[in-house]
Amino acid sequence: MTDFTSVKLYIYDISHGLAAAYGSALLGKQIDGVWHTGVGVYGREYLFGSSGVSYTSPEEIHRQGLAPKPKVRDLGHTKKSLSEIQAWITEKSSTSFRGLRYELLDWNCNNFSDEFTKFLLDSTTSLIPEEILDLPRFVKTTPLGRMLLSFMNKDPISAAQQQQGFNNNFAESSMHTMSSTANNNTKLDKTPARKSILPVIDKLKLRVSVIEQKCNRTLNANEKEQLNDIDQLFRPDATYSPMLTREHLMLLISLMINSIQDQSGQQIILEILQLLSEYEYVIKIISEIKGQESPIELLKGLNEQPEQIQIEFLRWVRL
Secondary structure (H helix, E strand, C coil): CCHHHEEEEEEEECCCCHHHHHHHHHHCCCCCCCEEEEEEECCEEEEEECCEEEEECCCHHHHCCCCCCCEEEEEEECCCCHHHHHHHHHHHHHCCCCHHHCECCCECHHHHHHHHHHHHCCCCCCCCCHHHHHHHHHHCCCHHHHHHHHCCCCCHHHHHHHHHCCCHHHHCCCCEECCCCCCCCCHHHHCCCCCCCCCCCCHHHCCHHHHHHHCCCCCCHHHHHHHHHHHHHHCCCCCCCCCCCHHHHHHHHHHHHHHCCCHHHHHHHHHHHHHHCCCHHHHHHHHCCCHHHCHHHHHHHHCCCCHHHHHHHHHHHHC
8 A cells, every 4th residue: 555545634724823822812712723724645735725626736835835834644545546536526626616615614625625535535424623623613603703714814725826827936836726617616716815904105104193183082192292202203304213112002002992983094003003013122012011901902892893904903913
């Protein structure tokens, strides 16, 4: 029996550690990752995403930086021939695992891995760890959980399909979409991944002065002085060089959560927070904020804000 008949499950945490770090605070339950899986057999790794079923060399999406190093589980050996596998894949690519049927929460890569491994090993019971299959059912019951998954943007397979056209190294690595008898199987191939709502930032055009206008209350003298410090930090014609403190950061976050309802104003603050994160001392300040004022706890105060504002704040927290 050769190694080619060995069936392997590749388990990727597409949150890159974010779920393990913040899942408990966000969801009230510790989760170790947001899992994407692929199935390895006959020297290929088969995967399912919004482009349909694809295959590549094992762990290729990790080598291309689209997913972290996977955990690998040996599930056994298949008695199926490569031609039998190809026939099954082709049939499923036209029916239950067409790209159009892909749903991040309800019909994803893990459902494909579940069905595929059952076929390969003639099993009537699931061979995929229960915590992987059950995670979406738990996460989607909470708004913050849905936001955490939305933060993942797009399945890594579709990202690979997009990258294939622009990255010569990836093009040479043989990411293949399985052919299908359905004409619209890859209809979603050109659907762009969720983009950051934050623009490419020009430091000379930061609109710190606009923040006060966007607030639904009058700022006191101390708050105005703190905003002026932030403004001076980015001005090429600054009259002094301020050293920001925890109070400066907490003011920005507090205004975004409690005093600004306009999304454009919230975006301005997110732009500023993003730029401030370039300073090591600011990152240190953020990391030392604990308890009810920690960024993760404050994130819960954004649950009535637009989803994209929540997602971008979570992106900033992760920096």
